[in-house]
Amino acid sequence: MVIDKIINNNIVSSYDDKGREVVVMGRGLGFQSKVGQQITKSRIEKIFRMESSEESEKLQAVLADIPLEYIQIVDEIIAFAHTVLTNKLNKSIYITLTDHINYAIDRHRQGVHFSNALLWEIKKLYQKEFCVGKKALEIIWQRLAIELSEDEAASITLHIVNAEFGVEMPNTIDITKLIQNVIKIVTYHFQTALNEESINYDRFITHLKFFSQRVITNCNNHGEDEVFHKMIKNQYPEAYECARKIKAYIEKEYGIDLPNEEMVYLTIHIKRITMDHQDE
CATH class of the missing domain: 1.10.1790.10 (PRD domain)
Incomplete structure (x- = not known):
């Protein structure tokens, strides 16, 4: 690789063997160097390959004035x-x-x-x-x-x-608040604290992270399985009623009507975490 641009004494930009723009880090790598000069491999500490030229430019701008x-x-x-x-x-x-x-x-x-x-x-x-x-x-x-x-x-x-x-930071903050509110709905509905040490709670939180992301970004393109939906609704009526309250909250706050598939998985996870409490 050769130096395409000197960002500072320790950072330069170049292109790899596939023609992709890269940002190369190494102590003194840009000091008294020139554009077109070969980069000494032994001095390279890190090579950053970003997803786009726009991101590469942003990275260069950030790294330019940072120790x-x-x-x-x-x-x-x-x-x-x-x-x-x-x-x-x-x-x-x-x-x-x-x-x-x-x-x-x-x-x-x-x-x-x-x-x-x-x-x-x-x-x-x-x-x-x-x-x-x-x-x-x-x-x-x-x-x-x-x-x-x-x-x-x-x-x-x-x-x-x-x-x-x-996602962007504002979305992450919204996702965090949404998860917390869903947990409150479950806790209040069953009038019990959830077992935060259980594997089912961990799985529920993982599910809620992706669920909340779909809600915040309004990306709920799921198929409908009405037979499975009715089966879960009938088999776990109390957990489904709790999921229905979550659905009402989502519709009120975000104007989104949760599809049946989301209701099914919410119900299953809610049933699992309430079983943890029953087993204690």
Whole structure:
């Protein structure tokens, strides 16, 4: 690869052997270098291949004024995320998380402390992702001796969730609130606390993440199986009644009429988590 553009002393852009634009990171890689110069492989620390030229430009703009240590921190955080999460992260996480970490550290150094209103919900609903957020704080402390709060861990968590589900931050916040409200409906309907340690609760939360994403983005293109729908409705009447309340809430708040398939899976998950309570 040869240098196509020098972004800063440590970042250059180039093209790989398939003609795709890449952003190349390495300490001193752009220092006293020239466009057209061959990139020494041994000096390359990381190669970023984005999904589009637009995203590549955004990444270059973000990386241009950010210290190399911050970029290395983000790379380490994302590497850890890949070891604990099932879902693949969208590559845009390199843009959003790098920008956020830079802003969070700068804000901390100025003595400005951030309070995340969704901290409790995020810790409860995105446990694996919050584990990544906590690990991020640990990495930042180890590398920079800067101690950020749990509120920042929660914000980092939302960026990870964004990258998992391919949505923007406002949508992720709406999804988080929607999940919390659905859980409240289930809790109030059955007048009991849910067992948050059970595998069925974990499965329910996973289902709600995708369910909420479909609601927020208004993407409910499912087939209809009326026979199966009637069978579930009749077999689990109490769980179905709870799902019906969720359906009414969704219609009122979002103007969306949940299809039968969504009702079926909601009912099944609700039945499972209420069985956890009955088994105790």
